[in-house]
Amino acid sequence: MIEDLTKTYETPFYCYDQKIIQGKIDFLKSLNLNFNYSLYFSVKANPNLAIINFFKQNNIGATVVSSGELFKAIRAGINPSNIVINGSSKNEFDLKYAITQKINCINIENIQEIDLIESYSKEKNLKTNFGVRINPGIDAQTIDKISTGKTGDKFGIEIEQIDFEKLAKLNYSNLKALSIHIGSQITNYNKLIESYIALIDLANNLKNKGFEIETLNFGGGFSIPEEGYKSLDFKMWAEELNKIMKNNNYKIIFEPGRFLVAESGSLVTKVNYIKKSGSKNIALLDSSFSEYIRPAFYNINPMVEVLKNNSQNKIKYDLAGGVCETSDFFLRDVELPILEVGEFLIFKNVGAYGSSMSSTYNSRPRPLEILFKNNDHRVIRSKDTLEDLCNNEIM
Numbered sequence: 417m418i419e420d421l422t423k424t425y426e427t428p429f430y431c432y433d434q435k436i437i438q439g440k441i442d443f444l445k446s447l448n449l450n451f452n453y454s455l456y457f458s459v460k461a462n463p464n465l466a467i468i469n470f471f472k473q474n475n476i477g478a479t480v481v482s483s484g485e486l487f488k489a490i491r492a493g494i495n496p497s498n499i500v501i502n503g504s505s506k507n508e509f510d511l512k513y514a515i516t517q518k519i520n521c522i523n524i525e526n527i528q529e530i531d532l533i534e535s536y537s538k539e540k541n542l543k544t545n546f547g548v549r550i551n552p553g554i555d556a557q558t559i560d561k562i563s564t565g566k567t568g569d570k571f572g573i574e575i576e577q578i579d580f581e582k583l584a585k586l587n588y589s590n591l592k593a594l595s596i597h598i599g600s601q602i603t604n605y606n607k608l609i610e611s612y613i614a615l616i617d618l619a620n621n622l623k624n625k626g627f628e629i630e631t632l633n634f635g636g637g638f639s640i641p642e643e644g645y646k647s648l649d650f651k652m653w654a655e656e657l658n659k660i661m662k663n664n665n666y667k668i669i670f671e672p673g674r675f676l677v678a679e680s681g682s683l684v685t686k687v688n689y690i691k692k693s694g695s696k697n698i699a700l701l702d703s704s705f706s707e708y709i710r711p712a713f714y715n716i717n718p719m720v721e722v723l724k725n726n727s728q729n730k731i732k733y734d735l736a737g738g739v740c741e742t743s744d745f746f747l748r749d750v751e752l753p754i755l756e757v758g759e760f761l762i763f764k765n766v767g768a769y770g771s772s773m774s775s776t777y778n779s780r781p782r783p784l785e786i787l788f789k790n791n792d793h794r795v796i797r798s799k800d801t802l803e804d805l806c807n808n809e810i811m
């Protein structure tokens with residue numbers, strides 16, 4: 417399929433295999449979790465309307481972190497009653513918009529957020545469901561830049577700082593949930609279980625004190641295979657989870673992002689030039705960190721394939737992008753068949769936090785996106801035009 421797409425569309429472009437996304441959904445649903453749970457797709461991983469809508473068609477809700485993501489989730493057809501908002505520093509408009517849309521739950525991460533939730537809900541004569549995101553002080557043992565549950569991190573609130581008496585007594589705000597999310601790309605299932613136990617313990621303690629918590633939001637964070645990272649051991653995860661959920665009847669929410677979409681996505685790019693620089697062979701691509709920033713930002717090594725190349729001879733390349741930044745590299749010293757100018761490369765497993773973290777730096781148009789299934793495909797985002805790059809600017 418990808419080869420055909422390169423004949424019709426100019427690179428770079430993202431493409432997503434719908435069957436792989438479906439496979440991930442089916443896999444999670446096949447795990448035999450024996451308690452009441454719902455899946456909410458973490459929109460930040462891939463906020464394309466077609467992708468969000470695909471989850472909607474599979475009865476999956478949405479977790480958002482901004483009014484923009486909330487707007488897109490609703491536009492994609494998700495009922496607000498199946499949307500949760502998180503966010504370490506929600507703006508006033510984010511909160512007001514979430515309140516008036518009557519979403520399932522607003523998870524607060526700062527004590528002061530509740531003042532606005534209560535006063536605005538009163539003004540609108542609404543009862544708003546909210547949750548509290550806990551910082552459990554757990555090191556998820558993942559990439560440091562995407563670890564969120566350690567003491568000193570900006571996410572969630574330490575339990576000792578939460579006055580549950582006060583939160584449970586509000587007139588227009590209903591304490592409905594507790595939530596936790598200790599990081600992303602987590603390979604050690606024990607760390608996730610540890611965080612769930614912390615949340616269950618807290619909910620049980622609160623129950624003993626007379627507070628009714630209906631929902632526990634266990635966040636996302638499931639790892640996918642990537643160089644240096646293996647995929648989460650779901651068999652053990654599910655087994656342990658079923659054990660700790662025995663005798664509990666909380667409603668559980670999971671908010672996976674990466675797991676659901678990462679492996680479906682490819683970034684297809686072309687070799688523009690090849691040059692030698694000292695001992696290095698540098699292949700300069702038609703994509704850059706504007707289109708895919710994770711290698712430069714997190715120092716990860718994306719999986720790469722050459723689309724069509726029969727050369728048996730391999731040599732080492734540095735794969736560089738086209739923006740004017742020294743750090744704009746996808747991979748260094750990667751062994752590949754001898755490349756030629758015009759040849760296509762595919763970065764694999766980039767369906768999560770790929771397009772969603774792209775920018776127009778160097779005034780590069782954001783790329784085309786395609787969703788395909790078997791031999792059918794459709795464009796789900798057109799490439800920015802040059803005119804788009806001037807949108808909202810006033811001379």
Ligand code: LLP
Nearest residue numbers: 458597600601636637638671672673674769
């Ligand atoms: N729930 C909350 C509260 C989150 O903050 C996140 C992700 C998720 C769920 C979904 O996590 P996932 O299942 O995708 O691991 N840009 C980084 C990842 C940042 C994740 C931020 N939070 C990257 O490219 O690796």
